[in-house]
Every structure is written in C-alpha cells, then in structure tokens.
Amino acid sequence: MNSFLPELSNVYFNYLLLSSVLFCIGVVGVIIRKNIIIIFMSIELMLNAVNLLLVNFSNMHNDPNGQVFVFFIMVVAAAEVTVGLAILVMVYRNTGSVNIDTLKNLKG
Amino acid sequence: MEQLLFIILSVISVAAALCVIFVRNPIYSVLSLVITFFSIAGHYILLKAQFLAIVNIIVYAGAIMVLFLFVIMLLNLNNTENQEKRSFVSKAIAVVAGGLLLVSLVGLLKGSVLTPTTGGISSDDIGTVQRLGKVLFTDFVLPFEISSILFLSAIIGAVMLGKKDLKDH
Numbered sequence: 001m002n003s004f005l006p007e008l009s010n011v012y013f014n015y016l017l018l019s020s021v022l023f024c025i026g027v028v029g030v031i032i033r034k035n036i037i038i039i040f041m042s043i044e045l046m047l048n049a050v051n052l053l054l055v056n057f058s059n060m061h062n063d064p065n066g067q068v069f070v071f072f073i074m075v076v077a078a079a080e081v082t083v084g085l086a087i088l089v090m091v092y093r094n095t096g097s098v099n100i101d102t103l104k105n106l107k108g
Numbered sequence: 109m110e111q112l113l114f115i116i117l118s119v120i121s122v123a124a125a126l127c128v129i130f131v132r133n134p135i136y137s138v139l140s141l142v143i144t145f146f147s148i149a150g151h152y153i154l155l156k157a158q159f160l161a162i163v164n165i166i167v168y169a170g171a172i173m174v175l176f177l178f179v180i181m182l183l184n185l186n187n188t189e190n191q192e193k194r195s196f197v198s199k200a201i202a203v204v205a206g207g208l209l210l211v212s213l214v215g216l217l218k219g220s221v222l223t224p225t226t227g228g229i230s231s232d233d234i235g236t237v238q239r240l241g242k243v244l245f246t247d248f249v250l251p252f253e254i255s256s257i258l259f260l261s262a263i264i265g266a267v268m269l270g271k272k273d274l275k276d277h
Binding site: 010011012013014015016017018020021022023024025026027028029031032033034035037038040041042044045048051052055056058059060061062063064065067068070071072074075076077078079080081082083085086087088089090092098 | 110111114118121122125126128129134137138141144145148151152155156157159160163164167168171172175176179180182183185194198199202203205206207209210213214217220222224225234235239240243244247248251255258259261262263265266267269270
C-alpha cells in the first residue's frame with residue numbers, strides 16, 4: 001500500500017482509477033441484470049467511463065483530438081441507443097417481456 | 109480545492125453508478141444515471157473541457173435519458189413485481205468477477221508513466237468551442253460527414269423497427 005500512495009497525488013492517475021471503477025461497475029451491471037433497459041444503461045456507463053479517460057488524456061497531452069474522439073463516441077452512442085430501444089420495443093411487442101431470458105429462440 | 113472537488117464528484121458518480129445497477133425500479137436507475145452524467149460533466153469542467161461538459165448534459169442527460177424514460181413509461185415497466193429472479197450466488201460471482209477485472213485493470217495501470225506534455229497551445233482553451241470546432245472541421249471533417257450517414261441509417265433503422273407490422277409493405 002505504501003508504494004501505492006505516491007501515485008494518488010497524480011491527478012491523471014486518479015482519473016484513470018475513476019474510469020476503471022466506472023467501467024467495472026458497467027461490466028457488473030451487464031452481468032447481473034436481466035432487464036434489457038438496465039443492460040443498455042450499463043453500456044452507456046461504460047462508454048462514459050471511456051469518454052472520461054479520453055478527456056483526461058486530452059487534458060494531459062494538451063491536445064484537442066481526444067475531445068473530438070469523445071464527440072464521435074457520443075454520436076455512436078446516440079445511434080446505438082436509438083436502434084437498440086427500437087429493437088427493445090419490438091421485442092416487447094412480440095414477447096411481452098423485457099427479460100433477456102425470454103430471448104432464447106436462437107439457442108440450439 | 110481541485111482535489112476536494114474531484115473527490116466529491118468521484119464519490120457522487122461512483123455511488124450513483126452503483127445505484128444504477130443495484131436499484132430494483134428502472135425509473136430510479138435512469139435518474140441515478142442522470143446524476144452520474146451530471147457528475148461526469150463536472151469532471152469535464154475540472155479537466156477544462158467546458159464545451160464537452162455542456163454537450164454531455166444536453167445529449168446524454170437531456171436526449172438519451174429522456175428516450176430511456178420514455179420507453180420505460182411507454183412499456184409500463186416501472187412496476188416491481190415482474191422482477192428478475194437471479195440467485196444470490198450468481199450475483200455474488202458476477203460482483204467478484206467485476207472486482208477481479210477492476211483489480212487487474214488497476215494493477216495494469218499502476219506502473220503507467222503519466223507525464224503531461226506541455227507546450228503548444230495554452231491548456232485553458234483546449235475545450236472551447238473555437239478550438240474544438242477548428243479541429244473538427246479541418247482534421248476530422250471526413251469522419252464528421254460519415255457520422256451523418258450513420259445517423260441517417262440509425263433514423264431509418266429505428267423507423268423501420270418501430271413500425272407496427274412490416275408485412276403490409
């Protein structure tokens with residue numbers, strides 16, 4: 001633990017830690033929940049962790065390119081959520097549930 | 109001062125993120141995620157990305173979360189009786205797996221060399237609209253245009269999927 005403490009004074013490393021924690025929370029959310037909407041929100045959480053990391057590195061290297069990447073990630077996230085929620089509404093219309101365990105018709 | 113703000117915002121964002129995945133009612137999950145996005149916008153302001161902070165609030169907390177809320181209320185999912193039944197053991201295993209992922213990530217990143225690059229443009233105006241717009245419309249103009257095609261296909265896909273029955277056409 002003693003070798004760990006000097007790193008905590010580095011503000012960039014703190015953001016690295018925070019992004020890792022948020023990303024892992026998103027991964028756990030994808031694993032433990034069965035509601036498709038919650039799984040989507042966990043994916044959004046992971047995307048935001050990556051965005052935070054990119055902004056951190058952009059600030060660290062004094063380079064605006066990282067923030068432009070964040071824009072494109074937001075674009076892709078918005079498109080993904082739009083199509084995903086449309087698929088979710090269709091699934092609900094066909095099966096009457098948003099539990100992912102009902103979606104096992106492709107199981108061999 | 110910045111350290112204190114960082115700690116406060118981090119605690120808020122991690123606590124709200126934990127609420128997102130552990131709260132049973134989906135409405136509360138969405139509201140916790142909105143809180144997470146606001147605290148991440150605060151982090152962006154700390155990192156001198158002012159424009160991204162505003163965009164984060166407008167796009168994520170404004171548009172995407174309203175879409176989620178709209179779907180939850182449309183499908184009437186905010187009742188808590190049709191809850192998912194997942195055994196405690198599998199939940200515990202999932203949490204342990206996520207914790208192990210976190211430990212390995214932190215162990216991987218622990219020895220990373222994080223020396224800031226100085227020089228070039230001044231660090232205070234990286235995140236301004238002027239600077240970002242210049243980069244976006246010169247270096248990244250092709251991905252910018254391609255993303256419009258992505259949006260168009262997303263719109264068409266959402267409309268097609270949302271139709272009542274596709275067999276009529």
